[in-house]
Amino acid sequence: MPQRPYIVGNWKMNGTRAQLAEARAIDRGAARHSGVRVAIAPPFTLISTMVEAVQELTVGGQDCHSQVSGAFTGDISAMMLKDAGAGFAIVGHSERRAMHGENDAMVQDKARAALDAGLEVIVCVGETEAQRDAGKAEQVVGEQVEASMPVGEGFVPRLTLAYEPVWAIGTGRVAAPADVAAMHAVLRAKLVALYGDEGSNVRILYGGSVNAGNAAELLATPEVGGALVGGASLTADSFLAIVAAAAPAAD
Numbered sequence: 001m002p003q004r005p006y007i008v009g010n011w012k013m014n015g016t017r018a019q020l021a022e023a024r025a026i027d028r029g030a031a032r033h034s035g036v037r038v039a040i041a042p043p044f045t046l047i048s049t050m051v052e053a054v055q056e057l058t059v060g061g062q063d064c065h066s067q068v069s070g071a072f073t074g075d076i077s078a079m080m081l082k083d084a085g086a087g088f089a090i091v092g093h094s095e096r097r098a099m100h101g102e103n104d105a106m107v108q109d110k111a112r113a114a115l116d117a118g119l120e121v122i123v124c125v126g127e128t129e130a131q132r133d134a135g136k137a138e139q140v141v142g143e144q145v146e147a148s149m150p151v152g153e154g155f156v157p158r159l160t161l162a163y164e165p166v167w168a169i170g171t172g173r174v175a176a177p178a179d180v181a182a183m184h185a186v187l188r189a190k191l192v193a194l195y196g197d198e199g200s201n202v203r204i205l206y207g208g209s210v211n212a213g214n215a216a217e218l219l220a221t222p223e224v225g226g227a228l229v230g231g232a233s234l235t236a237d238s239f240l241a242i243v244a245a246a247a248p249a250a251d
């Protein structure tokens, strides 16, 4: 991988101000691993306070609306994330796709909105268990990439793709490294098809039950440029163990 490993914590709908102590501890730990880029996407309510509480971490949003402003009760725009101090937005997480009816076109619109607002973006894709059992995982995920990733001038340096098999999220059932390697190879080929040579530079994260015990093996898998971590990102101890597993030997 040309870039530093990228370890991103997705706090999902967890965390109140009391949890900022964990973010501070994660921040101090991240400072000891300059060879790893570390980020947290807390709930919207914590973004601006977390930005003020940390120095090393990049703070981001877990979603954004595709419009800049308007009558969209309960939604948050990418411009608002930027205004709160966020550096990136996650879009297309499978929980949003499944529970909020987001399809690939909507995800792509959100990704464009994030880029237009000056944010980096992490676009999530992943197959369900039924799709994998039917032998369709690579086809489904490949189609998600083609339809969800925004293509445009100057986009590539701010794009990250995250492969999160739905059946591995929050289940403790991590994907086998060989399956991760096979899928990431497919994703790399799709990225090169979409972006040309620049597609080789788009970082691909793995997500789904990453923890301190399995991180080193996953992160050593070809084309895995980092991890998107849910449950294990909520406490400094467990998240920093993953950061340490990502740290290059010289770090």
Ligand SMILES: O=C(CO)COP(=O)(O)O
Binding pocket: 010, 093, 164, 168, 169, 170, 171, 172, 207, 208, 209, 210, 228, 229, 230, 231, 232
């Ligand atoms: O959905 C995830 C990160 O976005 C993964 O969640 P878990 O690490 O809890 O499986």
